[in-house]
Amino acid sequence: MRADARRNYERLLSEAKTAFDKHGIHTSLDDIARQAGLGNATLYRHFPTRESLLKTMLHDSIKELGTTAEELLTTEPAGEALATWVRAAVAHATTYRGLVTLLMDSLKDEASELNNACTSMQSSGQHLLERAQRSGEVRDDTSPNELFALIASAAWAREHAPDEADQVLTVLIDGLWPPRR
Template identity: 55%
Template sequence: MADRSTEARPAGRKDARRNYERLLKAARAAFAEHGVGASLNDIARTAGVGNVTLYRHFPTRQALLEALLGESLRGLRTHSDELLASPMADEALTTWLAAAVEHAMAYRGLVDALVDSLADPESDLHATCQAIKAGGAQLLARAQRAGTVRPDLNASALFSLIASVAWASERAPEHYGQLLAVMLDGLRPRKGGQNT
């Protein structure tokens, strides 16, 4: 006679995977419409599962964001690694900065979640955000060594600039290009004098 408990396991894993995918699909739609502050209860309801199932898969909102955005966030880190091989340090940094700002604008309220996660070691997004910051810091240091970026800027200030442009552009998308251009212009060393 077959062991019914072992027969049930593959079906249980299949159901769990299906619920996981349905939750991600529902979260993607909810975040696109309402921002990252969308109701988790509504996400569970749309996915056709209970709250217990949602929290079993994603114990925190940050865990849900990590599952939803982790791959693209890690892609941003990979992009910084690829750009380190570019012969033009200045272009590499500006290309990556534009990509970082655009990524932070993927969902309304995402920039706040990313900034909070960067500062909170307990956040499910913390390690991924730290890796992105490290990649950006490498590009910044390289551009500074090349003399194309002001020497008094550090990685924390650079990420504050990224967050500021993303936050402002989220609220006034028509100003995105101008805000990005002003940020990039502000990175340049002053002509004929030291940056202070």
């Protein structure tokens, strides 16, 4: 990439982060380009869709979430590892307002530019869930899809009911443990 194109690319990413932090993922892409001092054609040349922009912006954090899962598989007891990763996944899904809905939609849409990243993230969680289920530390009647619905629910609570979000996440994680008899 040419030096000027690289500068434009980096400026767009910086402005997108600022805009998404302030207004959520549905902020105007044209406004992002304008704030970067560039035309919208430059933005769309680098990022043809909102998803492509988000995919680039989230690349490192999604990769880190996968790396965290791999490390937890070998360093923490199974139940603790799953709980730690669930907390990290909820934090990731709330990086920007509105992101959790897009991630869940992308998980179901194979044509989505975020689908591979979302299925990779789901696979990481699935490995942790299955390990915890095999060890008997978490209930065996929870599927990976249900786990992700629970993560999305906790992320939604964090976004829309922040005062209750910590308790919602605690109850979610406690609910993964086997029922006491």
